[in-house]
Amino acid sequence: MLRRVLYIDLDKKESFVEDRYDLFEEWLGGTGVATQLLLEECPEGADPLSPRAPIIFGIGPLTALFPAMTKTVAAFKSPLNGELGESYAGGRLAMAMRFAGHEGLVIRGAAESPCYISIRDDEVKIKDATSIWGVPATVVGYILRDVEAGVGRRSIIRIGPGGERLVRYAGVVVDTYRHFGRLGLGAVFGSKNLKAIVVSGTEDVELPNSKRYRDIYNQLFKTVVQTDAMEKYHDIGTPINVNVLNQMKGLPTRNFQDSSFEAAERISGENLADNYLFRRVSCAHCPIGCIHIGMLKTSFSRHHEFEIRKISYDYELIYALGSNLGVTTPEGMLELIEACERQGLDAISTGVVLAWATEALDRGIITEEETLGVPLKWDGVEGYLEAIERIVKAPNDFYSTLARGVVAASDRYGGKDFAMALGGNEVAGYHTGPAFIFGLAVGVRHSHLDNAGYSIDQAAAKKPLTPEEMVDAIIAEDDARGVYNSLIGCLFARGVYTPDRIVEALGSVGIEKTKDDLQILGRKIFDEKYRFKLREGFDLSKSRIPRRFYETASTVGIVDPETIETMMEIYRERRGWG
Amino acid sequence: MAGSDERKKRRRRLKVAHPERCIGCLSCMFACSRINTGRASLDRSAIRVKTQGGLEGDFAVVICRACKDPPCVRACPRGALEKRENGRVVFKRELCDGCGACAEACLIRAISIDAEGKAIKCKHCGACVAFCPHGVLEMEEVEE
Structure with missing residues (x-):
């Protein structure tokens, strides 16, 4: 198995690989190892947006070897709550790191001017990104695809303007449809002048006992695709929870003022699947295909001319930018999701911040003087779209405070009783x-x-x-x-991965636990x-x-x-x- | 023994029956390398799922078409690819020197060269079919 950590120093513009058997032996991989690397690399009390704060990525011993072992962990100091920053993303990054031959990646320092990192096996290049600074996260993908190698097996992760402008809950977009969403990794990228990372590789993995590997693989694959253990994620996807939670009074609505939403059916997973879903895709080496892509078709003239946007949706996004903002139409909700995608903002935090601001305006804690005339009201999609852009551009104190999260906003303006965060992180969609x-x-x-x-x-x-x-x-x-x-x-x-199966899967790749x-x-x-x-x-x-x-x-x-x-x-x- | 004569004539080949149903999970590629080479690899797979314009675009599934008059066989200067009487193309790994003429000759790029400099040629074994979760792949009998 691989045990290699790639260190990249943006200050010195250099990189090297180190074998870290010590860490992997004791901590297995993934978050176990990433936490240790963070403890090693991040000086106590470091400003999360300073060059002293590192970014760590990690994959694990089963990455790319078994179905649904698709996640990469990012560890960093969170600029949102000032402590442990940890986020997970799917897509193709984990597989790309595996085949590039790196189980860990450490990024130190900060670049002087906008850059992106290109990693191809052991070759690392830090390249100029001035021409793509300011470009939406969605578009960066198109651009780098044409200039970088590894089509079909690479991963392109990038930030949008939100990360560049240090919105504390900006995320990193992974391969268009997945994200390191939570706790502000995008702002850490921005603080390092790091726009994107492209990873690809040609290594492969030899298994110590291919018969044993195939046996447990077959068992896991069958369970993943053939039993109903995964049915929820195949069919309607995570948005199946909209109706489920609504019926059990657990669907946060209008900033948690209600726990059920009268328009839940309209923004439900069932309605989206019947009328907007046009495609499902998968993370690399996962047969589930849970990524649901909706098509938003908007007419822009009377002559049957349309704008077509393809937007990936999930339960948490529907809560944050749907029910919790009182948004009653799938179109409005999808537009808000897309705005977050372009700016590269975490959808949950953005929704919770906007919900707080709407209630604060409603209660007179803030006025339209602060919002610069933007009418924040439940179901007011246009206003929310404007507000999202202003959170990124930060034209006044109010919006730059919103960009620091709901705790900062309520510290500054009041309304702590309805600033829906715990541990400094805006809450997910459950009451x-x-x-x-x-x-x-x-x-x-x-x-x-x-x-x-x-x-x-x-x-x-x-x-x-x-x-x-x-x-x-x-x-x-x-x-x-x-x-x-x-x-x-x-x-x-x-x-699917019961303790017994995990033990057997690890054993089949040579790790006896x-x-x-x-x-x-x-x-x-x-x-x-x-x-x-x-x-x-x-x-x-x-x-x-x-x-x-x-x-x-x-x-x-x-x-x-x-x-x-x-x-x-x-x-x-x-x-x-x- | 008419039955066995019948079987002799008919060979089976892999077919991309429903390319539009592909979700890009790459399970087929991992199945091919796992079962045929004992490795977890994308590069050693004889079937390839390509992205066209990233994950927003359509997937293209590239497979060997088991041609009647295979250009790869004609191109190979060392006889490493041999067409049998029943139409099957057999790859003799020990004869291959990795010159890449076969890969060049295949317009659809269904052959590639692995890290050891040997051709990767689909055997039409059907291993990938069993691991496609969306019924994209099928085996079919070839009418000669």
Whole structure:
């Protein structure tokens, strides 16, 4: 197996490869290794947007070898919340890194002027990008495709104007339809004058025991494509959750003022699939094909002339730029998604920031003087499109504050009770109950995917769970995902990769581990992430939980703040934090 | 023994039955290299899924058409590609010196040269068909 980390220094314009057996032996790969590289590379207290702050990418031992092992992890110091920045993307990047022969990538320093990095096997070139600075993230792909090698097996990751202008929740677009969305990696790219990275390679991977590999491969492939374990992601895709959550009163609507939306059916996965979906595509080496592309066809003259836009949609985007902004039409919602794609902004954070601003304007906390006359109102798609552009251009103090996230905005203008962030990260699309809220507060990156509290709440809606049971479930998920994110698998396939199958898949590529080994590793990885968080000033006891969570009825009814406090006490005890 | 004569005459070949259904997952390419070379590789696959204009564009699935009068066989100066009586083309790896004449002769670029300098020629074994999740690929019998 490969154990190579490629280091690129933008200050010195040089690169070198180092074998890091030490890290991979102990930490497996993926997020396990990336966390260690971050601890090594990022000086304590570094400004996340300074040249001292590094960018780390990692893949894992199963990358490109098994179906749905498609993710790359990015580790960095987040410019949004000032602590652990971690984000995952699919597409073709993980495969491209595997075949380029690098399991890890470290970017140090900052370029003097706009650049992009071209990586082809061991050849690394830092190239001028002045002519594409300012170009939308969507268009950068077309341009670099024509000048770079590796068609069909490469990956092109890039930022849009949002990242260039350091919007704290700008993301990095991966191969047009996937993203390192959360926690502001795009701004870190921008701060380094780094517009894009192109990766391709021609290495391949020899398996130590090809019979054993094929056997477990076949079992996993069959499970992924033939059982209903993945049905949700094949057919309607993640947007199936729109109707599901709406019916169980867990769909955040108009900045969490409601938990069901009267127009949910119109922006539902079913309606989108029936009337807008025109294509599904896949990440490299994943037979699921969950990437749903909708076609937005807009007439621009009376003579049957149309603009056609192809927009990838998922549940979280529909929540953030649909129900949570009261947007009632698929067209309006798709236009807002596209605006985020062009600017290279995280859709969840953008939606939550706009929802806060809409409510703040409604309540008179801010006025149209701040918004520069932009009418922010529920379902006001035109206004939202204008606001997105202004968040990036930052023409006044108000918009430059919005560009720093909803916590910064509410610190400056008020309205903290309805500034929907936890751990400084704008929240994902669930108002299912205490496990979701608590899971986001304690999760390593304050993401719904840290421990899937929403799913624990949904179980609790059927059969009530005690605070102890919820905390135990969250801890189990937190730790197990540390391992899964070291392989690195797509979380959609987590049900397929049972502990036994993970052990067998690792064994077939020459890594012998027991289930116990992996469980211990998961706990250690969690602790290491917390080590970084604490080092950078994260304090769980100062968790800021917006009151709105306690005011709007959730899937399991009104959430009592005391439940969260009780869970917090149990959690500290279980984690051995006294 | 009419049956076996029948079988002799008919050879099977890979067919891209529904190219529009491709989702670009590359499972077929990984199946080909895994099963035929014991490696996880895109470069060693005899079937290729190409992007045309990135993931926004359509996928093109490039396969050997099992030609009746194969230009690759005619081009090979070393007899490494041999057409059998039943129409099958057999690749003799030990005779190949990687000159690339076969790859050049194939207009659809269904042959390439691997890292060891040997041709990668589709055997029409059908391994890829079993791993296509969308029914893009099929095996068909060739009428001679």
